[in-house]
Amino acid sequence: MSEVYMMVTITDRKDAASFLEFYKEKNADAQIVTLGRGTANSEVLDYLGLEDAEKTVxxxxxxxxxxxTLKRGLRxxxxxxxxxxxxxxxxxxxxxxxKRELLFLLENQNFEKGEETTLKDTAHELLVVIANQGYNEMxxxxxxxxxAAGGTVLHAKGTGMKRAEKFLGVSIVSEKELVLIVTKTENKNAIxxxxxxxxxxxxxxxxxxxxLPVTDTAGLRLIEEEDTDE
Incomplete structure (x- = not known):
């Protein structure tokens, strides 16, 4: 029985290609890549001997x-x-x-289906939606x-999209939008x-x-109270 995880990597943008190539070699082709910037102040950067760098996520x-396997290689x-x-x-x-989406996301990784997650009692879940750019409203x-009450949209670039036709029967463009939605666990399946x-x-x-299971939240209490009142 296999556990499934979302792996997040944050690194300097200049090093991103090396990381992505390493992942591909280890049968873990990243599905989404987006850009960011480090937020550490100059004193912290000076202390660590770092420069203010653009990041790739x-x-x-x-x-x-x-x-x-990846963790050993990263170290x-x-x-x-x-x-x-x-x-x-x-x-x-x-x-x-x-099922097709599962095969696409886990291509070349040995996977044995088991229970959904070891965190079964969480009150909320984070839904991660990867969609073609321009269709976040859909x-x-x-x-x-x-x-669903609302969501957050991030612009990103998909990788390994040429593999999509093999599993999904469609051609997928590389420009993506990542839509993040936090919802009650009981509403997850319907959404x-x-x-x-x-x-x-x-x-x-x-x-x-x-x-993804969410172990705790802040800021959702009023929404929950409104649902209860209805």
Missing amino acids: SLCVVTDTVWR QKFQIDVPGTGIAFIVPVSSIGG VMDAARSAG MRAVMEKAGMETKAKAIVFS
């Missing part, structure tokens, strides 16, 4: 076995434990919308129709189904959706 769905090849080199971490994935309309049906592979959005 990559997201990849991996099994526990692949993560262990040995990239010395990622040295401050300023970068950071990589994993978050458990609780579910993935669709995604959000679908999500709202099933009870995921709505996104798959109304903004999924059969639509122009070509959305893929998966969920």
Whole structure:
């Protein structure tokens, strides 16, 4: 039985190509890459001997076995434990919308289906939707129709998109939007189904959706109280 995780890597933009090539060699081709900037103040940067650098953030769905292999490589090849080199971490994935989408996200990774997640009692979930650029409103309309309150959109670039036709039967453009939606766990399945049906592979959005357990929240209390009043 395999556990599935979303692996997040944050590194200097100049080093991103090396990291992505390494992941590809280890059967973990990153699905989404976006840009960022470090926020440490100048005193912290001076103390660590670092420069104010632009960052690359990559997201990849991996099994526990692949993560262990990548972690060893990140330490040995990239010395990622040295401050300023970068950071990589994993978050458990609780579910993935669709068998074809699962095969696409985990290509060449040995996977044995088990229970959804070891974190079964979380009150909220983070839905991560990867969609073609320009279709975030289609995604959000679908999500709202099933009870989602709102979401956050990030612009990103998809990698490994040439593999999509093999698993999904469609050609997918590389320009992407990442839509993040926090919802109650009890509403998760309905929202995921709505996104798959109304903004999924059969639509122009070509959305893929998966969920991550959220262990705690702040700022959702008023929304929950409004739901209870209704």
